[in-house]
Each structure stands twice: as C-alpha cells, then as structure tokens.
Amino acid sequence: GESVGLHLPTLSVQEGDNSIINCAYSNSASDYFIWYKQESGKGPQFIIDIRSNMDKRQGQRVTVLLNKTVKHLSLQIAATQPGDSAVYFCADPISGYALNFGKGTSLLVTP
Amino acid sequence: SAVISQKPSRDICQRGTSLTIQCQVDSQVTMMFWYRQQPGQSLTLIATANQGSEATYESGFVIDKFPISRPNLTFSTLTVSNMSPEDSSIYLCSVAGGKETQYFGPGTRLLVL
Numbered sequence: 337g338e339s340v341g342l343h344l345p346t347l348s349v350q351e352g353d354n355s356i357i358n359c360a361y362s363n364s365a366s367d368y369f370i371w372y373k374q375e376s377g378k379g380p381q382f383i384i385d386i387r388s389n390m391d392k393r394q395g396q397r398v399t400v401l402l403n404k405t406v407k408h409l410s411l412q413i414a415a416t417q418p419g420d421s422a423v424y425f426c427a428d429p430i431s432g433y434a435l436n437f438g439k440g441t442s443l444l445v446t447p
Numbered sequence: 448s449a450v451i452s453q454k455p456s457r458d459i460c461q462r463g464t465s466l467t468i469q470c471q472v473d474s475q476v477t478m479m480f481w482y483r484q485q486p487g488q489s490l491t492l493i494a495t496a497n498q499g500s501e502a503t504y505e506s507g508f509v510i511d512k513f514p515i516s517r518p519n520l521t522f523s524t525l526t527v528s529n530m531s532p533e534d535s536s537i538y539l540c541s542v543a544g545g546k547e548t549q550y551f552g553p554g555t556r557l558l559v560l
Contacts, residue, residue: 344487370548379539379551380490382448425489433478433543434505437490 344423346442355413357441359426364407366428370435371400371411375422383411383424413443421445449474449542451552459558460530467526468555470540475520478543481513484554485536493538496523530559 349355361369367388372380386393386400386409393400399412409426426438450473460466470479479496493513494502502515516524527534535558541549 372551377553377556379451379541379554382544382548382550385548430492433549434480434492434495435490435541435549436492440489 344440344442346444348444348446349416351416351418351445351447353416355411355416355420355443355445357411357413357424357443359409359411359438359441361407361409361426361428361438363428363436364404368429369400369402369409370427371398371409372425372427372437373420373422374425374440380425416443416445418445418447448544448550449476451540451542451550453538453540453552453555455555456553457556457558459560462531462559464530465526465528466530466557467524468538468540470523470525470552472521472542476542477520479517479523480541480543480549481515481523481525482539482541482551483536484539490539493525496525496540527557530557532559535559 370385371383373383374380384395384398384400386402397414401410423440423442425440427435430436452471454469481493482490483493484490492505493508494504496502496515496517498517512528514526537554537556539551539554541551544550
C-alpha cells in the first residue's frame with residue numbers, strides 16, 4: 337500500500353488543544369512562504385501565506401509565525417478539530433511561480 | 448481560486464505501458480505545473496507546462512519519460528512513459544493564482560505493477 341516508506345513526522349493532539357507545526361527552510365533569500373493542507377485522497381489546499389517583511393500573520397483559527405534569524409516557520413492551529421487531521425506542508429517559491437515543498441507533518445486529531 | 452480537475456483519478460497499470468493524465472482548469476491561466484508525490488513523501492516539481500512551447504523540466508525529469516502537452520490556456524496533459532513500479536505516485540497539476548500562490552488539482556493516483 338501507499339504507507340510503505342512513510343517518512344512524515346507525526347503530531348498527535350487532542351481535539352480542542354492548540355497545534356503547532358514547524359518548518360525549517362534553507363534559502364535565506366526566500367521572501368514568501370505558504371502553508372498547505374493535504375487531506376487524504378486530495379490535492380494540497382492553500383491555508384495561509386506570509387511575506388518575509390512580516391513576523392506574524394493570522395487567519396481564521398490559524399497563525400503563521402516567521403523567524404528569519406533561524407529560518408524557521410510555524411503554523412499554529414487553535415482549538416484543533418477532527419477536520420484538521422491532514423498532512424501540512426510549508427512551501428516557498430523556487431523560481432517564478434514554481435514551489436519548493438518541505439517534508440510535511442502529519443497531524444492526527446484524537447477525540 | 449481556479450477549479451481544477453484531473454483524469455483519471457486513479458489507475459493501476461502494467462510495467463512498460465504509458466499513461467496520459469489530463470488536467471482541466473475552469474479559467475484561462477498562464478502557468479500550469481506538474482508535481483509528483485511519492486508514497487508518504489512531499490511534492491516534487493516535475494515541470495512547468497508552457498502554452499505554445501515546450502515544457503520546462505526540473506533536474507531529474509526528462510521529456511522522453513514525462514512528455515507534456517499544453518495546447519491551450521485551460522488544459523494540459525502529462526504522460527508517464529514506459530512505466531516501472533518506481534513511477535507509482537500521486538501526480539498533481541497546479542496553476543498559479545494570485546501572488547505566488549498555487550492551486551492544486553485532486554491528483555491522479557498511479558500504481559504500477
């Protein structure tokens with residue numbers, strides 16, 4: 337099956353708790369970052385983005401934090417719900433509009 | 448955001464055969480991309496599909512193995528040629544949205560036996 341060779345780190349949280357998903361990037365010249373959510377059997381879905389001139393950006397129940405000093409990005413999900421269970425990827429542009437995706441984190445929300 | 452569909456949604460193929468995946472967008476878009484997502488892994492860009500010219504391939508991907516067509520601004524195809532079990536993956540098309548954001552299709556799940 338498709339689970340052979342699974343390499344994704346997994347985060348397990350209880351429903352109602354806050355989730356924090358981390359991402360490290362290597363290109364110090366990157367000036368734009370995006371978080372995607374990929375549910376099982378679907379393509380990635382845009383969640384939130386942030387430009388490098390910002391440290392924080394908030395959406396509905398989600399917050400992205402950017403620390404350029406240590407090249408670290410995090411996605412915080414408030415009051416995590418079962419529907420948040422998915423794989424989360426950070427991405428930044430390679431050139432033009434093509435994207436370079438991070439490894440991904442599998443979020444599992446337990447009741 | 449654009450609505451993107453892919454056909455087939457999944458397929459099981461024999462090694463040595465080829466499969467053509469279609470990507471249809473509900474609006475005209477300049478830039479379309481093809482990605483591969485191997486089991487349990489992240490997405491890797493295969494190529495940028497250019498309308499009216501040859502696709503631009505990333506390192507490690509070649510036109511003979513992954514020929515791409517882009518006949519107009521709403522449609523593209525990716526062919527996976529002479530398949531082997533290592534080609535078993537999810538293949539995703541995407542289009543450029545506003546800023547540098549991309550929107551993805553649902554993917555085509557390919558299993559090669």
